Amino acid sequence: YPLKSMPENFSPEKLAKLDLCFCSSLTKLTSNSHSPNFSDLNLQDYMNLREFLLISDNMKVLKLQWTKVKALSSSFEHHRKLKWLHLKGSHFERLPSLINNLIQQQHLHAISCRELQTIPELPLFLETLYADSCTSLQTLLEFPPSLKTLNIKKCRSLQTLPEIILFLETLDVEYCTSLKTLLDLPPFLKTLNTGECKSLQSLTELPLFLKTLSTTSCISLKTLANLPPLLETLDTEGYTSLWTLSELPLLLKTLNIWMRITSDSTRASPFPWKSIYLTLHITSDSTRASLVP
DSSP states (O other): OOOOBOOTTOOOTTOSEEEOTTOTTOOEEEEEEEOTTOOEEEOTTOTTOOEEEEEOTTOOEEEOTTOOOOOOOGGGGGOTTOOEEEOTTOOOSBOOGGGGGOTTOOEEEOTTOTTOOEEOOOOTTOOEEEOTTOTTOOEEOOOOTTOOEEEOTTOTTOOOOOOOOTTOOEEEOTTOTTOOEEOSOOTTOOEEEOTTOTTOOEEOSOOTTOOEEEOTTOTTOOEEOOOOTTOOEEEEEGGGOOSOGGGSOTTOOEEEEEEEEOOHHHHTSSSOOEEEEEEEEOOSHHHHHHHOO
Protein backbone atom coordinates (compact mmCIF):
# COMPACT_ATOMS: atom_id res chain seq x y z
CA TYR A 1 0.00 0.00 0.00
CA PRO A 2 1.61 3.33 -1.13
CA LEU A 3 1.20 5.13 2.20
CA LYS A 4 3.96 7.76 2.69
CA SER A 5 2.79 9.14 6.03
CA MET A 6 0.06 8.53 8.53
CA PRO A 7 -3.18 10.56 8.14
CA GLU A 8 -3.26 13.92 9.91
CA ASN A 9 -5.99 12.67 12.21
CA PHE A 10 -3.91 9.63 13.22
CA SER A 11 -4.36 9.37 16.98
CA PRO A 12 -2.76 6.34 18.69
CA GLU A 13 -3.96 7.14 22.24
CA LYS A 14 -5.90 3.88 22.56
CA LEU A 15 -3.59 1.66 20.52
CA ALA A 16 -1.70 -1.10 22.31
CA LYS A 17 0.11 -2.62 19.31
CA LEU A 18 0.93 -1.35 15.83
CA ASP A 19 2.45 -3.55 13.12
CA LEU A 20 3.36 -1.75 9.90
CA CYS A 21 5.96 -4.26 8.73
CA PHE A 22 7.03 -4.00 5.06
CA CYS A 23 5.30 -0.66 4.42
CA SER A 24 8.11 0.31 2.10
CA SER A 25 6.56 3.62 0.95
CA LEU A 26 6.18 5.07 4.44
CA THR A 27 8.72 7.85 5.06
CA LYS A 28 7.33 9.46 8.21
CA LEU A 29 5.65 8.20 11.37
CA THR A 30 5.01 10.92 13.94
CA SER A 31 2.35 11.88 16.43
CA ASN A 32 2.31 14.78 18.86
CA SER A 33 -0.22 13.07 21.12
CA HIS A 34 0.71 10.90 24.05
CA SER A 35 0.02 7.14 23.72
CA PRO A 36 -0.22 5.72 27.23
CA ASN A 37 -1.36 2.23 26.15
CA PHE A 38 1.16 1.70 23.36
CA SER A 39 3.43 -1.26 24.19
CA ASP A 40 4.54 -2.90 20.91
CA LEU A 41 5.62 -1.15 17.70
CA ASN A 42 6.93 -3.03 14.67
CA LEU A 43 8.51 -0.89 11.93
CA GLN A 44 10.55 -3.73 10.48
CA ASP A 45 11.68 -3.36 6.85
CA TYR A 46 10.57 0.25 6.52
CA MET A 47 13.09 0.76 3.75
CA ASN A 48 12.35 4.49 3.34
CA LEU A 49 11.29 5.55 6.84
CA ARG A 50 13.36 8.62 7.79
CA GLU A 51 11.42 10.30 10.60
CA PHE A 52 10.02 8.65 13.70
CA LEU A 53 8.37 10.18 16.77
CA LEU A 54 5.92 8.38 19.04
CA ILE A 55 5.77 8.79 22.80
CA SER A 56 4.52 6.11 25.14
CA ASP A 57 5.24 5.47 28.81
CA ASN A 58 4.23 1.85 28.30
CA MET A 59 6.35 0.96 25.25
CA LYS A 60 8.05 -2.43 25.80
CA VAL A 61 9.08 -3.56 22.29
CA LEU A 62 10.32 -1.27 19.51
CA LYS A 63 11.50 -2.60 16.14
CA LEU A 64 13.20 -0.06 13.86
CA GLN A 65 14.85 -2.62 11.60
CA TRP A 66 16.17 -1.77 8.11
CA THR A 67 14.93 1.83 8.18
CA LYS A 68 16.70 5.06 7.21
CA VAL A 69 16.14 6.72 10.58
CA LYS A 70 19.48 8.28 11.61
CA ALA A 71 18.61 9.76 15.00
CA LEU A 72 16.19 9.36 17.86
CA SER A 73 14.56 12.45 19.35
CA SER A 74 15.13 13.53 22.94
CA SER A 75 11.61 12.33 23.76
CA PHE A 76 12.89 8.79 23.36
CA GLU A 77 13.90 8.77 27.03
CA HIS A 78 10.20 8.70 27.95
CA HIS A 79 10.07 5.03 26.94
CA ARG A 80 11.18 3.99 30.40
CA LYS A 81 9.44 0.59 30.27
CA LEU A 82 11.17 -0.40 27.03
CA LYS A 83 12.70 -3.90 27.26
CA TRP A 84 13.53 -4.76 23.61
CA LEU A 85 15.08 -2.31 21.13
CA HIS A 86 15.75 -3.65 17.63
CA LEU A 87 17.77 -1.42 15.30
CA LYS A 88 19.05 -4.03 12.85
CA GLY A 89 20.19 -2.60 9.53
CA SER A 90 19.45 1.01 10.48
CA HIS A 91 21.57 4.04 9.55
CA PHE A 92 22.54 5.33 12.99
CA GLU A 93 26.07 6.74 13.25
CA ARG A 94 25.80 6.81 17.03
CA LEU A 95 23.20 5.91 19.59
CA PRO A 96 21.87 8.75 21.77
CA SER A 97 23.43 9.03 25.21
CA LEU A 98 19.97 9.18 26.72
CA ILE A 99 19.61 5.47 26.01
CA ASN A 100 21.17 4.76 29.38
CA ASN A 101 18.06 6.27 31.01
CA LEU A 102 15.98 3.31 29.86
CA ILE A 103 16.27 1.58 33.20
CA GLN A 104 14.15 -1.47 32.26
CA GLN A 105 15.79 -2.21 28.92
CA GLN A 106 17.23 -5.73 28.81
CA HIS A 107 17.97 -6.35 25.12
CA LEU A 108 19.60 -4.19 22.44
CA HIS A 109 19.98 -5.49 18.89
CA ALA A 110 22.01 -3.19 16.62
CA ILE A 111 23.05 -5.83 14.07
CA SER A 112 24.37 -4.64 10.68
CA CYS A 113 24.25 -0.95 11.58
CA ARG A 114 27.18 -0.35 9.26
CA GLU A 115 27.42 3.41 9.92
CA LEU A 116 27.46 3.02 13.70
CA GLN A 117 30.81 4.27 15.05
CA THR A 118 30.32 4.22 18.81
CA ILE A 119 28.00 2.79 21.45
CA PRO A 120 27.51 5.04 24.49
CA GLU A 121 26.95 4.09 28.10
CA LEU A 122 24.30 1.39 28.15
CA PRO A 123 21.25 0.85 30.40
CA LEU A 124 22.12 -0.47 33.83
CA PHE A 125 20.12 -3.72 33.55
CA LEU A 126 20.91 -4.62 29.95
CA GLU A 127 21.44 -8.39 29.57
CA THR A 128 22.12 -8.90 25.85
CA LEU A 129 23.93 -6.74 23.29
CA TYR A 130 24.05 -7.83 19.65
CA ALA A 131 26.13 -5.45 17.53
CA ASP A 132 27.59 -7.87 15.01
CA SER A 133 28.47 -6.69 11.50
CA CYS A 134 28.76 -3.05 12.63
CA THR A 135 31.78 -2.63 10.38
CA SER A 136 32.44 1.04 11.34
CA LEU A 137 32.22 0.47 15.09
CA GLN A 138 35.42 1.68 16.76
CA THR A 139 34.47 2.39 20.37
CA LEU A 140 32.57 0.62 23.11
CA LEU A 141 32.22 2.35 26.46
CA GLU A 142 31.82 0.69 29.82
CA PHE A 143 29.57 -2.37 29.89
CA PRO A 144 26.67 -2.58 32.38
CA PRO A 145 27.19 -5.06 35.25
CA SER A 146 24.13 -7.15 34.29
CA LEU A 147 25.35 -8.00 30.76
CA LYS A 148 25.33 -11.76 30.05
CA THR A 149 25.65 -11.98 26.25
CA LEU A 150 27.93 -9.82 24.07
CA ASN A 151 27.95 -10.52 20.33
CA ILE A 152 30.14 -8.14 18.32
CA LYS A 153 31.39 -10.46 15.59
CA LYS A 154 32.42 -8.96 12.24
CA CYS A 155 33.15 -5.57 13.82
CA ARG A 156 36.30 -5.28 11.75
CA SER A 157 37.29 -1.76 12.93
CA LEU A 158 37.18 -2.60 16.64
CA GLN A 159 40.69 -2.82 18.14
CA THR A 160 40.07 -2.97 21.89
CA LEU A 161 37.34 -3.78 24.37
CA PRO A 162 36.65 -2.07 27.68
CA GLU A 163 36.91 -4.09 30.86
CA ILE A 164 34.49 -6.99 30.53
CA ILE A 165 32.05 -7.31 33.39
CA LEU A 166 31.88 -10.05 35.98
CA PHE A 167 28.81 -12.05 35.01
CA LEU A 168 29.23 -12.22 31.22
CA GLU A 169 28.52 -15.76 29.98
CA THR A 170 28.89 -15.50 26.19
CA LEU A 171 31.47 -13.46 24.25
CA ASP A 172 31.53 -13.66 20.45
CA VAL A 173 34.21 -11.59 18.67
CA GLU A 174 34.51 -13.76 15.56
CA TYR A 175 35.93 -11.91 12.52
CA CYS A 176 36.98 -8.90 14.61
CA THR A 177 40.10 -8.81 12.49
CA SER A 178 41.61 -5.68 14.14
CA LEU A 179 41.25 -6.95 17.71
CA LYS A 180 44.71 -7.62 19.16
CA THR A 181 44.11 -8.70 22.73
CA LEU A 182 41.48 -9.77 25.24
CA LEU A 183 42.36 -8.90 28.81
CA ASP A 184 40.82 -10.05 32.08
CA LEU A 185 38.18 -12.40 30.78
CA PRO A 186 35.24 -12.66 33.22
CA PRO A 187 35.38 -15.65 35.60
CA PHE A 188 31.91 -17.02 34.74
CA LEU A 189 32.34 -16.96 30.95
CA LYS A 190 31.01 -20.17 29.36
CA THR A 191 31.40 -19.52 25.62
CA LEU A 192 34.27 -17.69 23.88
CA ASN A 193 34.49 -17.38 20.09
CA THR A 194 37.63 -15.69 18.71
CA GLY A 195 37.53 -17.41 15.32
CA GLU A 196 39.09 -15.48 12.42
CA CYS A 197 40.57 -12.84 14.77
CA LYS A 198 43.71 -12.70 12.66
CA SER A 199 45.36 -9.90 14.71
CA LEU A 200 44.76 -11.51 18.09
CA GLN A 201 48.16 -12.22 19.62
CA SER A 202 47.39 -13.56 23.06
CA LEU A 203 44.69 -14.75 25.39
CA THR A 204 45.18 -14.29 29.09
CA GLU A 205 44.15 -16.88 31.64
CA LEU A 206 41.04 -18.66 30.42
CA PRO A 207 38.06 -18.68 32.82
CA LEU A 208 37.62 -21.77 34.94
CA PHE A 209 33.99 -22.34 33.88
CA LEU A 210 34.59 -22.02 30.12
CA LYS A 211 32.84 -24.83 28.21
CA THR A 212 33.19 -23.79 24.54
CA LEU A 213 36.26 -22.24 22.91
CA SER A 214 36.94 -21.41 19.25
CA THR A 215 40.32 -20.14 18.02
CA THR A 216 40.08 -21.09 14.34
CA SER A 217 42.24 -18.99 11.97
CA CYS A 218 43.81 -16.96 14.80
CA ILE A 219 47.02 -16.93 12.79
CA SER A 220 48.78 -14.39 15.05
CA LEU A 221 47.97 -16.18 18.30
CA LYS A 222 51.31 -17.04 19.87
CA THR A 223 50.42 -17.91 23.43
CA LEU A 224 47.42 -19.32 25.20
CA ALA A 225 46.90 -20.17 28.83
CA ASN A 226 46.21 -23.73 29.88
CA LEU A 227 42.87 -25.04 28.73
CA PRO A 228 40.28 -24.88 31.55
CA PRO A 229 39.32 -28.22 33.13
CA LEU A 230 35.57 -27.88 32.37
CA LEU A 231 36.03 -27.30 28.63
CA GLU A 232 33.69 -29.50 26.55
CA THR A 233 34.09 -28.20 22.97
CA LEU A 234 37.25 -26.93 21.29
CA ASP A 235 37.52 -25.56 17.73
CA THR A 236 41.11 -25.06 16.56
CA GLU A 237 43.43 -25.63 13.60
CA GLY A 238 45.76 -28.55 13.32
CA TYR A 239 48.45 -26.69 11.41
CA THR A 240 48.66 -23.86 13.95
CA SER A 241 48.13 -26.04 17.01
CA LEU A 242 49.06 -24.57 20.37
CA TRP A 243 48.58 -27.74 22.38
CA THR A 244 49.49 -31.39 22.24
CA LEU A 245 46.64 -33.86 22.43
CA SER A 246 47.85 -35.15 25.76
CA GLU A 247 47.03 -31.74 27.31
CA LEU A 248 43.33 -31.87 26.48
CA PRO A 249 40.95 -31.41 29.45
CA LEU A 250 39.40 -34.56 30.85
CA LEU A 251 35.82 -33.34 30.26
CA LEU A 252 36.38 -32.47 26.59
CA LYS A 253 33.68 -34.08 24.42
CA THR A 254 34.16 -32.56 20.96
CA LEU A 255 37.37 -31.52 19.23
CA ASN A 256 36.97 -29.79 15.85
CA ILE A 257 40.23 -29.42 13.93
CA TRP A 258 40.98 -27.79 10.62
CA MET A 259 43.99 -29.60 9.18
CA ARG A 260 46.13 -29.13 6.08
CA ILE A 261 47.40 -32.37 4.70
CA THR A 262 49.66 -33.25 1.77
CA SER A 263 49.06 -36.26 -0.42
CA ASP A 264 50.71 -37.68 -3.54
CA SER A 265 47.82 -36.47 -5.66
CA THR A 266 48.33 -32.83 -4.56
CA ARG A 267 52.13 -32.56 -4.50
CA ALA A 268 52.37 -31.60 -8.18
CA SER A 269 49.61 -28.98 -7.96
CA PRO A 270 50.25 -25.25 -7.35
CA PHE A 271 48.83 -25.82 -3.86
CA PRO A 272 50.40 -29.05 -2.57
CA TRP A 273 48.02 -29.26 0.37
CA LYS A 274 44.32 -29.47 0.93
CA SER A 275 42.18 -28.57 3.91
CA ILE A 276 39.97 -31.03 5.73
CA TYR A 277 37.66 -30.56 8.68
CA LEU A 278 37.96 -33.25 11.31
CA THR A 279 35.50 -33.70 14.16
CA LEU A 280 36.44 -36.02 17.01
CA HIS A 281 33.86 -37.02 19.60
CA ILE A 282 35.66 -38.06 22.76
CA THR A 283 33.47 -40.47 24.69
CA SER A 284 35.87 -42.40 26.90
CA ASP A 285 39.41 -42.59 28.25
CA SER A 286 40.23 -45.26 25.65
CA THR A 287 39.22 -42.87 22.86
CA ARG A 288 41.40 -40.16 24.37
CA ALA A 289 44.35 -42.54 24.63
CA SER A 290 44.04 -43.46 20.94
CA LEU A 291 44.39 -39.78 19.98
CA VAL A 292 47.71 -39.26 21.72
CA PRO A 293 50.66 -39.79 19.32
